Amino acid sequence: MEAKLSFFVHLVRYARGRSPWLFHLNCGGCNGCDIEFLACLTPRYDVEQLGIRLEGSPRHADILCVSGPVTRNTQAALQTIYAQMPAPKVVVAIGSCPASGNVFADSPSVVGPLEKFIPVDVYVPGCPPRPNAILEGIANAIEQLKTKPVTGIGGKSHA
């Protein structure tokens, strides 16, 4: 029984590591990180080589990629979308903006940084980071995703 369970847990962890789906969220950034994120999908970088798919619905996603300093108007949507993602989930903050607010830190309409609202697992520094750095950040997030607890269909948790 124990051996079967551990095989199951290993399989799930392995599958998670090979099938992370992304959802991308721009929290009021300048587009710079977003176009570099988009560039990750394209032939030169191709995130699909890591088994990644960019999803249109947060309900399908495992990794939330956030760019932008979190403006007053996007904050509610950010929290809703994070809540809509089923566990296990990890958050990647792309660029300086979600980490600190960057040049907008003292703006009255910026409420960030991101970690005030949702837990952040990986920071990718840069303004904007190169696509290969974003890939590295996502690969790092995948490693974190694997370590999250495994729950069976019955909802039981296997550490």
Add this chain to the structure above:
Amino acid sequence: MSYTIPIGPYHPALEEPYKLELECEGENVREAHLQIGFNFRAIELIAQSRNIIQNIALFERVCGICSNVHTLTYCLALENLLGIEPSLRAQYIRVIVAELERLHSHILWAGAAAHILGFQTLFMTCFRLREVVMDLLETISGNRVNYAMNAIGGVNRDLTDPQTIRDGVRQIQKAVEGQLLPIFTNDPTVRARCAGVGILTKANAIAWGAVGPTARASGVAQDIRQAQPYLVYDRFEFSVPVQESGDVLARILVRALEMVESCQIIEQALEQMPSGQWKGQLFVELPPGEAVARIEAPRGEVFYYIASDGSEKPLRVKVRTPSFVNMPTVRLMLKGATLADAPLIQASIDPCYSCTDR
């Protein structure tokens, strides 16, 4: 059955948060409401609390796609206020970077349009081509998106390798003429989606004050680079592509032809570029007064106004971006269109919400 379908603020087709509420009748759009402001970062306000050198980097982050446009216009306005003129070589470098940025912006847009059309292969083709421009810009400036090239009275980095740029630009011109133009104009599925969709008439384009490629696709021949040349644009031979039909296809064509013109401007600039001083200077104070500058960004006219009271910080910086004036035309184009056309039509003006919201 009538229903309201919200597109955004977070939507797979859009890079930026904004909301388009479509009142639909079946698949047909009856009315469209646009809601912006998700990107509002109060840049104009925080610019008043920063000194003029800090503001160069701040305005670069108004928009990540046309970052160079904003610093260029800001620096031009500052130079007008200071009454100085950058050296000739600096002006040529600025032109080359500005045109490379136009190339990158238009290719990005073509890719985004293909993405919205659901044409993944074309999207990938465009983005593969875009990497050529990005590599050039990264080699020149040290960053793929925020180039930090402009300084007051000059540029921050010299162009050291004109041959690489020439090769890259030729490769882009060949690909635009050989791949993008024929597919966008001849491919049956693309034509079926773009031709005759989202028409903006010339009268409407003028009445609603459209600028840039959106206006030029509706037959309004207007380009600041020719109407009121800045930098050294009066030294180049180039034409301004104009289309009459005013539909999505026309806007695609205008941008594709503009890319070819940009390639030619860059080649001419590399040919003519003199040697000499290029470095900017560190100004810490402005004379009291006001100044404006306007240039032709990839999306249309960008306008900057600066007022100073003689201190190190500007009293007011006002930015007017092209997307802001182009956006209301989307409502005209959307009426009577189908739901499937809506994302394409709104994307066809190449809207930049982070520019607009600031």
Add this chain to the structure above:
Amino acid sequence: MPSWFALLIFPGFLYAVPMGWLMLWLERKILARLQSRIGPPFYQPFFDFIKLMTKEPLRRASGEDIFYLLLPLLALGATVGSLTLLPILPSSASAVGDLVLFVALVEVAPICLVLLGFLSRSIFGQVGAIREATLTIATNLPFITALIALAYASGSLRLMEIASNAPLATRAIALLALLFCLPIKLRLNPFSVANAEQEIYQGALTELDGWRLGLWELTHAVEWVALSGLIASLAVPWRSGQAILDAILFALLSLVLVVVLTVIAGATARLKLLQASRFYWRWGFGLALLALVVSLFL
């Protein structure tokens, strides 16, 4: 051949599920190669499935989950059921009128998807459901007409007899018409409006998460096998008699169809709902009608 073998082993679950995953992977991989990309690693859909099944889904109203569980399972069962009717092996169970049964079973999955879209109560799900329903109707006219042409030409409603008796001309035209219908049934470009990501998120699937989505992905994989299998099994008139050889030929033919469909999907933009319907009513139906006329006069 006992029917439990057909249902559970070949061409049922044991064959259909891995084959469906292989097809989904092949589709993504070929598309990637056509775009000069690497594409997903081998057996990607299998890992996607395992991952989706073990996610912690968000809590829904208690009555809803029964639908999220039953509808995909119903669709899955019906699609596997339709697969067992295909005349792959000489020994395949073939009953009178199994063509009609096949059509009925293959339609269960789209209907379930439409229901899922409506049940999700999301506007995107509902628009996706409406689009799916419209397309199903648009494509069924040529689909059924082509099958009628085949049945008429071979004088039987038995799939096995159609496979062995249909005359070449009718068979070719009718199968082409059937091939026309596949992109819409598998929601591929240029007829993927029903799940047009750029317009309505994931259409009917927008609100599904975790195992609710995983079950549907599984159904979708089996749909690939069943629909490409229909054409693959009707394309070749002779059977070797060797069960293994026939099965391999069938599998290979199905994979060739995946390649063809993927290349078409990679070379086209997405058409609008009206354009897609018009295409089917005009060209798809025209072709199927031609097959019918040919079968009447030859």
Add this chain to the structure above:
Amino acid sequence: MSIWEILAENLRQGVVTLRYPQRVPPPARYRGLVQIELEDCVGCASCAYVCVSAAIHVTEERETFCWSYDPAKCTFCGRCVDACPTSALQMQAECPPIYHCAGALAVTYTRAYPRCEGCGKPFKVATQILRQRAYTEVSGEVETLLRLCPVCRQKEAIKSMVEARRIKEATR
């Protein structure tokens, strides 16, 4: 080219993707983390003046000054490097590393002011680069003077002035 030709061309060319973790190396001008050569820093805070996102702070204590830099706030614009009068700042031509909690990459360097050779009090000293810029030739006498704090330098100047006057009066 039609789309079919492009597809065929893509197939013929094969995969252009860089297999992760392969990558295009950053160009020589790449703007990565800002690095300081503490020896050359004079603590003038020009970098902090031009920094738009307050990533660089220079704080002065009585005996030391601190130069602190937080890459999480940095916009990587390179203004600080251009503004540095002594070229003490450089940008790494390498992507900054991924990190896991905010502020993990922040650095603070503290430099003690050298002590005056006369009175022993700490004072801001001109670095080699500044000295060379100010004086075409740094003579031994200037070198000795620069090792003194401004107060001692004044004293020294008065002393030499008194001395000069004494010699002048003696020779008269």
